[in-house]
Amino acid sequence: MTQEGFTYAFNPSACATCGGKCCTGESGNIFVSVTEIAAIAKLLEMDEGEFRRTFLRKEGFRFSLKEKIVKGSFDCVFFDRSQNGCSIYTARPLQCRTFPFWDYFRHRIDELKAECPGIIHD
Ligand code: SF4
Ligand code: SF4
Structure with a gap:
């Protein structure tokens, strides 16, 4: 490609x-737009406010997906180690798609x- x-x-x-x-390793930002936030919340069948509180952190004027620390690695909160992949793949943000x-x-x-x-x- x-x-x-x-x-x-x-x-x-x-x-x-x-x-x-x-999707893992060093800590970093995975920025999401308001449109992407709505799409991921819909995929997860979550209320958008609850989704924001649970999975997003504020970075200046933008929102980033949170991370979870697994064995010293900063994994994206949506990275599924058991499946070796993204658990919101069809709605993953543009930053990930590109x-x-x-x-x-x-x-x-x-x-x-x-x-x-x-x-x-x-
Ligand atoms: S794009 Fe694929 S090969 Fe490259 S780091 Fe991500 S998962 Fe690994
Ligand atoms: S949203 Fe999916 S593709 Fe993007 S960093 Fe997180 S696990 Fe990886």
């Missing part, structure tokens, strides 16, 4: 054995390769 403007490619089959490195083709990584390919085993770059 390639994307215009990026010099690397991505092999999604690497996700099967990776253990969700992009990984690994983020502007941030465009010129930080070594950093990206260290995080994601699916990156192909000569």
